[in-house]
Amino acid sequence: MHRETVFLDDSPKVAWYSYLTGCGAAYFIQWVDDSGKPVDVFVADSRDSNAYIRYSSLSDAQENWFHSEVAEIGAPVTVMLDDCTMASVVKNLTSTGVRKIAIYHNDHTTEAHRAMNDAMSSWDVVICSTPGQAKALRKIVPQELRVTSISQPIPDAVQDLSGSSREADKFAFFGRLTSVKNVIPLVRSFTEVLKCLPGASLDIYGEGPLEVELRKVISDLQLRGNVRLMGHTDEATVRMRDYAAIILPSSFEAFGLVIGEAMLNETPVISFDSDYGPREIITHGVDGVLVPPSDFSALAKSVVQLGMDPEFARRMGKEGRRTVLRRFNSDVIMAEWEKLVDDLYRSGGHL
Structure with a gap:
């Protein structure tokens, strides 16, 4: 359409x-x-x-469509909602046999999620991507409402890693150019990396509202030879194979799919230990690196450490791939979803 x-x-x-x-x-x-x-x-x-x-209004049309679809399908029907704009529509679905699952993919404390939060009492189950966020959500939901976590699957689309051209002093960032991703402080801290690794480079993939300001910072710091804005790419998982590590300095990551994608490609991730995904996915020093949130000096030191020890980075990358294949493969995640929905209907909607 x-x-x-x-x-x-x-x-x-x-x-x-x-x-x-x-x-x-x-x-x-x-x-x-x-x-x-x-x-x-x-x-x-x-x-x-x-x-x-x-x-x-559009919401009236959407609500009518939902009711007509539910009536046509007949019970049982499971409605999974991960679109905040549709929360009020789904909230009003009261047909017998309908089970409603709210899915949080991002920060539940933001204004964007107010409609989802206001409709809490109407959900049968609330799902998020990590145990850490589930724990935080339990503090704001009705006591009788079940909150649980199911990780996002990370499909293994990697066929062959033998053709990668990984270089020890090449690093990259993948994500939206927004304040929560801290990409401007990342660029500023890269000057500390260059003091120890003069030939190091940082490629920034993504688009967003901070692009103009980011270009100015790169120019003002005279980093054009070391920091490049690569724009959007549809081949992120392929490009990741060329770097010693991916840097993720976000203030918040509900899950952090980019972490799993990089690890699957045997590229270690250096990330802030922020809520909630990084610490749930990465085991520090084993399959990635976790740095105290907002500590850009420590972040730069970790980048230097991996850049100066490519064998350590290689071992960490291989362990990261094993982590993803073991914990986040599609079969494992789908089995969790199937069990959840089955339990939901067996219990009459109350888990």
């Missing part, structure tokens, strides 16, 4: 948005008022190809 924007005649003002199916038919249309605010929604009537049903 893709969106088509329709403008008023000879005007830059939007009249409506049409969401089209692959064959070009308008599945639903959202009108826009004079201020640019979306208003009425018209959804194609599945019973009449020439008719549309009018709703006062």
Whole structure:
């Protein structure tokens, strides 16, 4: 499905948005008022190809769609929600035989998750990616609500590592260029790395709102020869194989999929010991390196240590791959999900 924007005649003002199916038919249309605010929604009537049903808002349309789908499928139905914008819609599903699972993939304390948190009493189970976050969530949910963790699977898409061109003094960052990822302080701290490893390089993969400021910092610190902005890549797991280590200085990582992907490619990760994923995935000094949060001096020292001891980095990388294959393979994670859903229905919705 893709969106088509329709403008008023000879005007830059939007009249409506049409969401089209692959064959070009308008599945639903959202009108826009004079201020640019979306208003009425018209959804194609599945019973009449020439008719549309009018709703006062997108959430009303979504709620109607959910109820009609549940009625058509019949009990039992499991609804898994990981989209905060749909929380109020799913909250109102009260049909017998419906089980509702809320999934947190990110920081539950942010404003973005308020709708999910406000609907807590309506969930049957709350799932997050790590035991650490599950423990934190239990402090804010109703006592009778079960909170548990199921890790994200890390598919083993690596076929052959023999062609990697790993270099001892090449490092990389993969992630959004945002404040929570601490990419600007990372670049500043890389000047300390260069004092011990003058030929070291840092490649930064990703896009985000801090890109302009980041370019200025790199220029002001005269790091253009050592720090490169690589932009977005669809081949992150392949590129990771070329580096001595991946650096992850985030203030928060609910899981940290990039950690697992790097480890799977035998590339060790140097990460802050931040909530919650890094400390759940990495065993410090065995299959990766954990650094006290916000300690960029210690982070730089860890980068230097791996850069000066490529054999240690190699052993750590191999151990990291073994960790991922043992703990985060798809079969293991899927079995956990199947057991959870089975238990949910066997218990009548209360675990």
